[in-house]
Amino acid sequence: MAIFREIPPTAGLPIHGPDLLSLFRPGSLEEDFRRYLGVPCARVTxxxxxxxxxxxETLKGLSxxxxxxxxxxxxxxxxxxxxRAGLKVxxxxxxxxxxxxxxxxxxxVCAGQDILAVVAVHLGGIPVDMEPLVRAARSCGAFVVEDCAQALGAAHRGRKAGTHGDFSFFSLCRGKGLxxxxxxxxxxxxARHARxxxxxxxxxxxxxxxxxxxRVLELLGYWAFYxxxxxxxxxxxxxxxxIRRGDRVRAFGEMFAADFPTHRVSWLRQAVVHASFGRLEESIARQREKAAAYFRELARVPGLRCVTELPGDMAxxxxxxxxxxxPAARDKAWERLEGLGRGVSIIYVHALPDYDYLRAAIPAEPCARGRHLAAATLTFSTSGFLTAADRAIILKELQR
Ligand SMILES: Cc1ncc(COP(=O)(O)O)c(C=O)c1O
Known part of the structure; x- marks a missing residue:
């Protein structure tokens, strides 16, 4: 077991000391996002x-x-x-x-009359093909919302993820880059929806x-422990x-409740991200290099394939x-890799219908492919901390 060396499972950006010296730089995080995406309205939450x-809640006022x-x-x-918004899934x-x-x-699904919105999720920072999705949404008069929680900086057909629909959102949670x-x-x-x-x-x-x-104290903890x-x-x-208690949902940090916070974010925490915004492009380039190395290396392992960007897109x-x-092959690989401390993980342990705490509110659809994604995938970190030597150890284990 790799006690005292654990690579984070995703490529979160550590806080850089030098960034903290420029907390008072001109501009704001919201301006950074507006400029970077070329959108009229970006609000930090x-x-x-x-x-x-x-x-x-905004859509409820429009339809x-x-x-x-x-x-x-x-x-x-x-x-x-x-x-929480009183809507149906x-x-x-x-x-x-x-x-x-x-x-x-x-x-x-869009043939139903009641569709308020279709949500496109660019999971793993990989842009999904927006054209069929936007077409289906428009056919039933629904809005398109892009979930870019993991996809800040990604581009689909030459345009940034988060600018293809009507609304979009990004995550600035730990482990999510900035x-x-x-x-x-x-x-x-x-512009017509901004106000x-x-x-x-x-x-x-x-x-x-x-x-x-x-949250400020937790951000300090992140700086120290990441x-x-x-x-x-x-x-x-x-x-x-x-995991020892058999609770995989909690083990992977997937136990949530609908009374999540909605408070305002202080100037200080916004300034920390504003100060590091300039490092975004460089970190994306590094993540893409590590991903490309993984694609080359994992191609040599029989019995698995990687999910990659569509031609012309940028994940x-x-x-x-x-x-x-x-799923059996995935579980076997997981057994060998999980204790290595080298950033191998699982995205979500279930498809949505299989979380006990969501069962009352989520339709019991078969969703065979979502279930297969939950059961048969592993993720490999592109963290800045991951080295070629770490990847070599993972590869050796997988080839066994
Ligand atoms: C795809 C996706 N959507 C939404 C969210 C929610 O974002 P946050 O954790 O910032 O609330 C996450 C976070 O894990 C995510 O990965």
Missing amino acids: CSGTAAFYFIL DKKTVILPSFVCPLVPLAVL ALCDTLPDRFDLDPAYLQQ TMYEGGVAVAVQ ALELTIDRLARVDPRAETL RPLLFWFVFKLPQDHW VYPYVTAMFDS
């Missing part, structure tokens, strides 16, 4: 989930429809935002070996000094505890996803 919730279509395989916080299964919604399945420990950004892509989103956030996001103070020598204590130790790959031929 206390999480990606809160950003999505504010977008849904009477009540159903939001989500992929079967996504972070369980996403449906919780839908439920409809599920659409994915393509067999990608995170994209299956266009034929989506057409069927970070304020917990945070997010809500975006209105079109509605601004008004919703002004109405619903409250100042909460206690919650914000806690390094391989200490990460084991805050990540692997609790994970092993829950940001905070991790690489490999799909095994069978």
Whole structure:
């Protein structure tokens, strides 16, 4: 067991000391996002989930429809935002070996009359094909929301992820690249929706000094512990505890509730991310290099294939996803790799219908492909801490 050296499972950016010296630089994080994406409105929120919730509350003011279509395989916080907004979830299964919604399945779900929005999730930082999705949404008069929680900087057909629909949101949570420990950004892509989103956030996001103070302390903790020598204590130790108790949902940090915070984010935490915004492109380039190395190396292992960007697109790959031929092969690989401390992990342990705590609110769809993604994939970190030697050890284990 690799005590005292644990590579984080995703390519989160550590806080750089020198960035903290430029906290008072001109401009703001919201301006950074507006300029980077070329959008009229970007508002910082206390999480990606809160950003999505504010977008849904905005949509409620623009339409009477009540159903939001989500992929079967996504972070369980996403449906919780839908439920908190008093809306209904409809599920659409994915393509067999990608995170994209299956266009034929989506057409069927969109045939219902009540579709408020279709959510495109650029999971693993890989842009999904937006054209069939936007077409299906428009055919039933639904809005398109892009979940870019893992995809800041990705591009589809030459345009940034988060600018292809009506609204989008990003996560600034730990492990998600740029970070304020917990945070997010809500975006209105079109000027005609900007004011509605601004008004919703002004109405619903409250100042909460206690919650914000806690987040500032957690950000300090992140600065101290987000390094391989200490990460084991805050990540692997609790994970092993829950795995020993047989609770994989808690082990992978997927136990959530619908009363997630919605408070305002202080100037200080926004300034930390604003100060590090200039490092974004360089970190994406590094992640892509590591992903490319993994693609070359994993191609030599029989029985698995990687999920990659579509031709002409640019993924940001905070991790690489490999799909095994069978759940049994995945489980065997996981047994060998999980204790190595080299950033191998699982994205989500279940498809949405299989989380006990969501069962009452999620339709019991078969979702065979989402279930297969949960059962047959492993993820390989592209963290800046990962070295070629780490990858060689993983590869050797896999080849065995
Ligand atoms: C795909 C996806 N959507 C939404 C979220 C929610 O973002 P946050 O953790 O910032 O609330 C996450 C976070 O894990 C995510 O991975």
